Amino acid sequence: MYFEFDIEGGDFSKAGYASSQLKKILKQLVGDHKIVKRTVVALYEAEVNVVAHAFSGKVIINIDTDKIEIQVNDKGPGISDIQLAMKEGYSTASEKVREMGFGAGMGLSNIKNNSDEFYLSSEVGLGTKLTIIAYLVKE
Ligand SMILES: Nc1ncnc2c1ncn2[C@@H]1O[C@H](COP(=O)(O)OP(=O)(O)OP(=O)(O)O)[C@@H](O)[C@H]1O
Ligand SMILES: [Mg+2]
Numbered sequence: 001m002y003f004e005f006d007i008e009g010g011d012f013s014k015a016g017y018a019s020s021q022l023k024k025i026l027k028q029l030v031g032d033h034k035i036v037k038r039t040v041v042a043l044y045e046a047e048v049n050v051v052a053h054a055f056s057g058k059v060i061i062n063i064d065t066d067k068i069e070i071q072v073n074d075k076g077p078g079i080s081d082i083q084l085a086m087k088e089g090y091s092t093a094s095e096k097v098r099e100m101g102f103g104a105g106m107g108l109s110n111i112k113n114n115s116d117e118f119y120l121s122s123e124v125g126l127g128t129k130l131t132i133i134a135y136l137v138k139e
Helices: 017-029 033-053 082-086 095-099 107-113
Strands: 002-008 056-063 067-075 117-123 127-135
Touching (some): 002 033, 017 033, 033 056, 033 067, 033 127, 082 107, 082 117
Antiparallel strands (some): 002 056, 056 067, 067 127
16 A cells, blocks of 8 residues: 655644554554554654754655555755764754754654664755654564
């Protein structure tokens, strides 16, 4: 199954739309609530990152029998130091974003902790690509 959602940078009123849709979809398909919860949390944090830090983005979801693969690709400033960005507590969130309750610098590590595979790459001045995979079959 394949789904696509657009994300608009700066628009916090719509942040969380793709992850809430994913929640509805996975609740029908996946019996293991823990997997549903982890995957929805991961996508939510990724969506908020696009809204908070980028200009626009696209969510691509592929659900297979053995795994869920989610790509979140954005157009934006990119991340110059991914290792630093991954550090818990590191944040460049603006005052406006902090006023919305975001900017603890926990999102990326939260995404990593809630996924089975995590790939983050970025080109400064162009944008950022995130791929997360959740396994549906226990190893
Ligand atoms: N899509 C993105 N585009 C550009 N920079 C990003 C993106 N995602 C994350 N970053 C950078 O990495 C930093 C850390 O991201 P992370 O999600 O861990 O924390 P945060 O978004 O600042 O705060 P929180 O997620 O806790 O609300 C951000 O402050 C920002 O500098
Ligand atoms: Mg974040």
